[in-house]
Amino acid sequence: MLVILRDGRKLHGVLRSYDQFGECSDAKLQVEFTPVSQANLVLEDTVERIYHENAFAESWRGLYLIRGENVVLLGEIDLDQEDEIPLQQVDWNILEPYHKKEAETKKQREETKSHILYEKKGFCKEGGEGDGY
Amino acid sequence: MLPLSLLNAAQNKPMLVELKNGETFNGHLVNCDNFMNITLREVYQTTADGERFWKLKECYIRGSTIKYLRVPDTLLDAVKEEQNRARDAGRGARGAHVSGGRGGRGAPPRGRRSWRSRWPSTWR
Structure with missing residues (x-):
């Protein structure tokens, strides 16, 4: 499974279980409370x-319990197809500085963008905070 | 094994908690509830940039501020074993007085399903 979090982290792991907040077995109750799917x-x-251009690197993390609100995307990985994609695996320590720099420029750009939107285009300041994906 | 039961099973185990703002807390789980509110003991708190640390004797974290928790890899196996033991024990006890029965588990009652299928499909 591939999980992308709101902070931009990409996690690959085996999905062992999930729960579903906002959903209940009683059909009538479900109509009254719109389900917020937060598994x-x-x-x-x-x-x-982490990825940078045509390279990727992996770092072992182990067993995770992720709060549903932070999940952006959850998808199954076809391991056979994954082999066909010509990405080169490199050492984490080599790729990490590139990745950090990339994330930093992206953050800077988003900040400038939201600043302009707020100052000149009349957008509100709220929303989108902490979205690094 | 639901996520929150896993958390319950992690009591007294070391864990790493990362908050939505990126701060991390390393400590042993003391207690937790169904909102994922937790208390930790002997905690190392780290800022989001990883540059500053604090040591706390004990701390409480509101569940809604959590991004994720990292728990020991061995926990899942331990829990699975525990569940198997509990299930086997339950089976043994039931088997003793349901003599000659053809397995305890039958099909679920049919009536309920047909009743539910009469609701609009969006309600299910």
């Missing part, structure tokens, strides 16, 4: 992956 996840044998 907490348990990920086993998790690795964090």
